[in-house]
Amino acid sequence: MLADFSVSRLHQRLLSMGFTPGSVIRVLRRLPMNGNLYVEIAGRSLALRFVEAEKITVNVS
Amino acid sequence: MPVTAIALIGNPNSGKSSLFNILAGTRQKVGNYPGVTVDVKSAKFNLKSGETVTLLDMPGLYSMYPTGREERLVVDTLLHAGTGNCPDAIVYTVDASLLESQLLLFTQLIDLGFPLLLVVNMIDELEKRDLAIDLDVLRSRLGVPVLAVSSRTGENIDELKHAILDLVEKKQVHPKPFYTVPSDQINNVRYVFFDTEVGNEYFRLLQMHHADRQDKLSENQNTRLKELQDQETFQLLPAQVDETMDRAEKIKRLLAFAIVRGKGKRFDSNWFDRVLTHNYAGPVIFAAIMLFTFQAIFAWATYPMDWIEGAFAWLSGELTTILPHGWFSSLITDGLLAGLSGVMVFIPQIAILFFLITILEEVGYMARAVYLFDRLLQRVGMNGRSVVALISGGACAIPAIMSARTIENWKERLITIMVTPFISCSARIPVFALLIAFVVPYERVWWIFNSQGLAFAGLYVLGVVAALTSAYVFKRILKSRDASFLLMELPTYRWPDWTNVWVQVRTKVGTFVTEAGKIIILMSLILWALASFGPKAKMLAAEQEAQLESTQLGLTDSEAGDLLASKKIEASYAGHIGKVIEPVIRPLGYDWKIGIALITAFAAREVFVGSMATIYSVGSEDNSLRIREQMAKVIDPQTGKPIFTQATALSLILFFLLAMQCMSTLAVVYKETGTWKWPVIQFTFMTVLAYVVSFATYQLMS
Incomplete structure (x- = not known):
């Protein structure tokens, strides 16, 4: 469950792509050594970098 | 008669282009907006009423707060900024399976006051996901016409055409905004825009958000906007975030009524990805x-x-x-x-x-x-x-x-x-194909491969390595x-x-033909002139010499013709240039004849093969094998050894692999970067690198 993320330009982009607080994120795959993540949010599959993912706070369920 | 512009807008991957292809067929044109390198496809239709409708396929975008260049173009267009292509009505496409995330932009367009038609695309894929959409709920809640279609199966396409005609005719606007602009923002908008009446409040709010990129605000308006920003009563990012979250919340509530979920298992389209995106x-x-x-x-x-x-x-x-x-x-x-x-x-x-x-x-x-x-x-x-x-x-x-x-x-x-x-x-392929036999003799390797094929593959790898290494620099x-x-x-x-595949291939090949074609043909003409003309006396002498030799050796007509061509090119301006640059290319193992061929290769690399054929007088029979035989026989007058040794051939291959020998590419780099600085740097960098590598190779191997 997505809780929060820090404000940045990335912020707006994440929001417009469906990362709104309260949405459920599923991490489907990830590449080794803090590589890119392959996640699903609101039915949409997205690729994001580890550093981009670090900006997102989640509650693990 | 007036022209009505209808824009197809939607998120990337909402099937927008497919829909456009169905509607526009082969009448579409790819155009470039002035000053921006973004392709916008358009198609013109003449209606029975005499009205002309232009259908535009805009780049996909996610929201009116864009982050990319292509997205910004669309936003600028919708806010009338500069381009003057602002559409009169919008057909908005969504992927039926991704309604929740793709409606965000749609609600922003409602608030901007555009006449809209919502097209729920890829309706055929809903079943696989065990979903159903109640279109009536969408219609009544959003207050716009809604149509479900499938660009794949062609379902409801005729209805879509009717709906678009309806949209052109009525230009029906949604009665009330989807998102209520908070009162403090309204105050800000009124403060900045008290002197004009352009657009609605949301429209003006967006102009404030994008003020830095558009010259739409007057000087006074800008001053007032700055004032608000300095007082921190108007901050871009938090305002955008609040708005987006409010919209997302509303969409979620709306869809709770509109989407009917079945009990079936969720369709897992990511099955392939377990393999295709596997770490190893x-x-x-x-x-x-x-x-x-x-x-x-x-x-x-x-x-x-x-x-x-x-x-x-x-x-x-x-x-x-x-x-x-x-x-x-x-x-x-x-x-x-x-x-x-x-x-x-x-x-x-x-x-x-x-x-x-x-x-x-x-x-x-x-x-x-x-x-x-x-x-x-x-x-x-x-x-x-x-x-x-x-x-x-x-x-x-x-x-x-x-x-x-x-x-x-x-x-x-x-x-x-x-x-x-x-x-x-x-x-580069024909050049490599010509030269590789000098470097690697043909042999079978592990039954299925052959040595020359492997060397070819190696050259591709080397190109990739060169690209990645220089990128790092x-x-x-x-x-x-x-x-x-x-x-x-x-x-x-x-x-x-x-x-889509057909349109893409046609566009790419078209770019090659127009961008590269005109330069290659122009260069071909220049080189023809350089190779055909020369100082009169020398050209005449060359002709006589060729005639004399032909009769002495008793050559056939075609052989004599080849010899004449070879003698003439030596006496021509191209031959002179070749001789002038010989001292420069000598350390790489090339003589003046290769020099001529190298110069001609600056038009396009493959011209090298044809030039070699002419210079080594096999012109009339354009055949790699014969050129190769002929090349193998060439003796260097200074050393008395064959010119085309392994060292020379490899040095040449590496030169072709690394050097910037394509005028058309430089022209396109100029267009894409907007300055001559980068093509000049690129040319110098690549050619110097090629020279150094070929020099080292030749010197080490010979």
Whole structure:
């Protein structure tokens, strides 16, 4: 469950792509050594970098 | 009669282009907006009423607060900024399965006051996901006409056409906004815009958000906006975030009524990805796909290339007999036709490669390749998205460099543009094919491979290594302010839309023909002049010498003709230039004859083969094998040894691999970067590198 993320330009982009607080994120795959993540949010599959993912706070369920 | 402009707008991967293809068919044109390198497709329709309707296919975007260049273009257009192409009505497409995330932008368009039609696309895929959408709920809650279609099965397409006509006629606007602009923001808008009446409040609010990029605000309005920002009563990002969250919340509530979920298992389209994006299997499969792709080019392109060459040879032969003998006939056949043939012969390879690349893009695989290689490419200063440009570079650097437009970060895009020409393009293939036999003798390796094929593959790898290494060097030198993003959608795997594939291939081949074609033909004419004319006395002497030798040796007519051509080119201006540059290229192992061929190769690399044929007097029989035999016989008068040793040939191959020898590419780099600085740097960098590497190779090997 997505809780929060820090404000940045990335912020707006994440929001417009469906990362709104309260949405459920599923991490489907990830590449080794803090590589890119392959996640699903609101039915949409997205690729994001580890550093981009670090900006997102989640509650693990 | 007035022209009504209707824009197709939607998120990326909402099936917008497929819909456009169905509606527009073959009448579509790809155009460029002035000043921006973004393609916008359009099609014109004449209605029975006499009215003309232009349908525009805009680049996909996610929200009215854009982050990318293409997205900004759409936003600027919708806010009337500069382009003057603001549509009168909008057809908005959404992927039926992704309604929740794709409606955000739609609600923003409602609030801007555009007449709208909501098209729920890919309705056929809903069943697989065990979902159903209640269109009536959408209609009543959103207050706009809603239509469910499938661009794949053609379901409801006729209804769509009617609905668009209806939209053109009525231009019905949604009665009340979806999002209520908070009162403090309304106050801000009124404070800045108290002196004008342009657009509604949300429209003006967006103009305030994008004030830095648009000259729409008057000086006084700008001053007042600055004032608000200084007082921190108007902050862009928090305001955007609040708005987006409010909209998302409302959409979620609305859809709770509109989407009917079945009990069935969720359709898992990511099954493929367990293999295709696997940590280890992924890159291996990618390499296999690339191997197959390039193998396919070699296997399939040979036949059409032979036909094209054959056709030109026939035409040239016919014209020689028809036209009166002399310089004019030579200009047409050796200058114009040779140039034209040099352009046409690459079309099969380029078309096949772009056909395969477009399929990979269409099915959604390319996005996975981006995901896989982003890390590696980031290390050398590029972006995962550079993968597309680098692969396309295997066909032709020109469309490849243009495809780097999808990279938003300027530095990453620039580096991609700078290093893409290192990837071995189709024009290098004939040169490599001619020279490789001097370097590696033909042998079978492990039953299925042969030594020359492996060497060929090695050259491709070397090109990639050169590209990545120099990218790293550029990364270290260039400074950048922009943030770099990956964050991108991985679209669901789908069958390709063949109209889209066709349009893409046609566009890419078209760019090659127009961008490269005109320069190749122009250069071909210039080179023809340089090679046909020379100081009068010397040309005459060459002719007499050739005649004398022919009679002495008792040559046949065609052999005598070849000898004459070879003697004449030596006496021509091209021959003079070759001799002038000989001291420079001598350390690389080349004589003045190779020098001539090298100069001609600056028009386009493959011209090298034809020039070698002329210089070594096998002109009339354009055959690699014969040129090679002839080349092997050439003796260096200074040393008395053959010129074409392993060392010379390898040095030449490496020169062709690394040097910037394509005027058309430089012209396109100029267009894409907007300054001569980068093509000049690129030319110098690549050519100096080629010189140094070839020098070292030749000196070490001989």
